[in-house]
Amino acid sequence: xxxxxxxxxxxxxxSKNIVNIPSFVSRIFGVKANKCIDKKxxxxxxxxxNVVLFILDGFGYSLLEYxxxxxxxxxxxxxxxxxxxxxxxxxxxxxxxxVSIFTGKTPIEHGVVEWYTYVEKIRSVIEAIPLTTIExxxxxxxxxxxxxxxxxxxxxxxxxxxxxxxxxxxxRFYAQSSFSKFLSKGGKVVPFISYxxxxxxxxxxxxxxxxxxxxxxxxxxxxxxxxxxxxNEVLLELSLFDRIFSVLRKxxxxxxxxxxxxxxxxxVSKFINIERIKVVRESLERKGxxxxxxxxxxxxxxxxxxxxxxxxxxxxxxxxxxGYASVYLSEDLISKGVFGPRNGKFSQRFGDVIVVPKKxxxxxxxxxxxxxxxxxxxxxxxxxxxxxPFGILAV
Numbered sequence: 579x580x581x582x583x584x585x586x587x588x589x590x591x592x593s594k595n596i597v598n599i600p601s602f603v604s605r606i607f608g609v610k611a612n613k614c615i616d617k618k619x620x621x622x623x624x625x626x627x628n629v630v631l632f633i634l635d636g637f638g639y640s641l642l643e644y645x646x647x648x649x650x651x652x653x654x655x656x657x658x659x660x661x662x663x664x665x666x667x668x669x670x671x672x673x674x675x676x677v678s679i680f681t682g683k684t685p686i687e688h689g690v691v692e693w694y695t696y697v698e699k700i701r702s703v704i705e706a707i708p709l710t711t712i713e714x715x716x717x718x719x720x721x722x723x724x725x726x727x728x729x730x731x732x733x734x735x736x737x738x739x740x741x742x743x744x745x746x747x748x749x750r751f752y753a754q755s756s757f758s759k760f761l762s763k764g765g766k767v768v769p770f771i772s773y774x775x776x777x778x779x780x781x782x783x784x785x786x787x788x789x790x791x792x793x794x795x796x797x798x799x800x801x802x803x804x805x806x807x808x809x810n811e812v813l814l815e816l817s818l819f820d821r822i823f824s825v826l827r828k829x830x831x832x833x834x835x836x837x838x839x840x841x842x843x844x845x846v847s848k849f850i851n852i853e854r855i856k857v858v859r860e861s862l863e864r865k866g867x868x869x870x871x872x873x874x875x876x877x878x879x880x881x882x883x884x885x886x887x888x889x890x891x892x893x894x895x896x897x898x899x900x901g902y903a904s905v906y907l908s909e910d911l912i913s914k915g916v917f918g919p920r921n922g923k924f925s926q927r928f929g930d931v932i933v934v935p936k937k938x939x940x941x942x943x944x945x946x947x948x949x950x951x952x953x954x955x956x957x958x959x960x961x962x963x964x965x966x967p968f969g970i971l972a973v
Contacts, residue, residue: 585937586904587964589665591684591918596664596675596838596966600682600733603629606834607742607789613682615968616662623970628784628833630792633679634819635672636800636956638842639663639965644808649816651823655837659971666841668916669878670964671957672800673706675840680761680793681730684918689728691927692874692957694946696882697727698926701865703873703945707757712871712945717756728760729923735764737791745783747776747794765791773798773818777826784830803843803954827973837969843954844877844962846940850902852879852933853944857894861887873929876940876949877957880908880929888930895933903935934959 589595594615601611605620606629614620642661646652655661667675667685669692674685681688689695690706697704702711704727710716734744744765752758753769768783770776776794784790798819799812806812827835852858852872863870863882874880883891888907895905908928913920917928935941937960942949949955956963 585961586934586959587665587961588914588916588959589668589684589964591915594662594664594968596666596840596968597678597682597684597918599631599664599679599836599838599968600736603631603733603791603836604736607737607740607791609737609740615664619660619662619970623834623972626832626834626972628790628792628830629836630780630784630794630830630833631836631838632819632823633676633793633795634799634837634839635676635795635797636803636841636843636954637816637839637967638956638962639967640842640962641799641808641812642967645813645816648813649820651820651837654823654827655835655967655969655971659835659969661970662968664838664966664968666839666964666966668959668964669874669957670841670959671875671878672840676795677728677730677761679838679840680732680734682733683730684922686912686918686922686924686928688730689726689924689927691880691924692878694873694875695727695927696870696873696880696929699726701868703871707752707755709756732761732763732765734762734791738764742789742791744791745793747779747792749795749797752795752797773822776822777829780826781829784833800843800956804952805954807843807845807954827971831973833973835969835971835973837967837971839966841956842963842965843956844937844958844960845953846876846938846955848902848939849876849950850899850935850939850941851944852881852941855895855898857887857891861891871945872943874932875957876942876946877935877955877963879933879935879941879943881931881933882929883931885930892931895931899933899941901936902939903933903941906932906934908932
């Protein structure tokens, strides 16, 4: 580990990482799984009829520490259950992390690099969750399947084979998207209108006969953190979840509640447009007449370069970004397992050079112009971005 890395937190994919949540759930239902978050924890909670996993987007461990004495749900998990620290994926961003939670696969295995990912078959940078190109052209269902944008079976498909019925509760605004359809393969999407109908929907699912696994995804508090960081607006939104959980835990039984997040967050005060650096503009790889722009997001930037320019660009960026970012050859981070197994199917998607901004810095590309309106960020390797809670509470 270099001096510049001493404050970075790298993913621990073999143990305490969100990628192993599906294995944990599988073991609860008596299904063998190779990896495990904690064998002792698994043994303590086997045999429940229902498992309900809440994913609170952006609810990192630092935020948990900040609010743990404010809300009843955090007190419930801490005093009546257990809370463990997990690492997120790298990048620590919604798109790769959520896919990892649903599939049990690392980014290099499932193929979603970041919010913006270069997809070879389409020869374009794709915005992950709306599944549009950066030119705002939406992919059709056929194009999406052909693109091989991401690939893996889901936890729902694996549990279905052993008779466990699975459900994905998500806002109606996301429910019909191609992204949600992929994540829910093997299960059923249940749209909610607002947070208020979540307890009713969960109760209706878990009260039926047979074993049930439910994932409830909430885009809170991330959507507000981008604008307010840990402000009162975020606390107010978390108070809504507090009320939801208070109602729900009183109305179900023989149920194991799990609570986690895809990533945490951090603040930024320095912005750098990487395309204003001459060597980057001159070295970006082309496909036909089209330049492949820097992709990822502003806390982890990926560069696909002309092969003859990789060494020069790497060395120049190391000098020019000194004090602002760590610059890596992609093959070095891949060999260290930072994205998952070295032989992962999608290693080419991580480009040639990777720029990881230091604390307080955002590095962006021309088409990411709106980043300056944000206050909260994620995607990097800081402790605040990489650590998330994993709460377990039985009722």
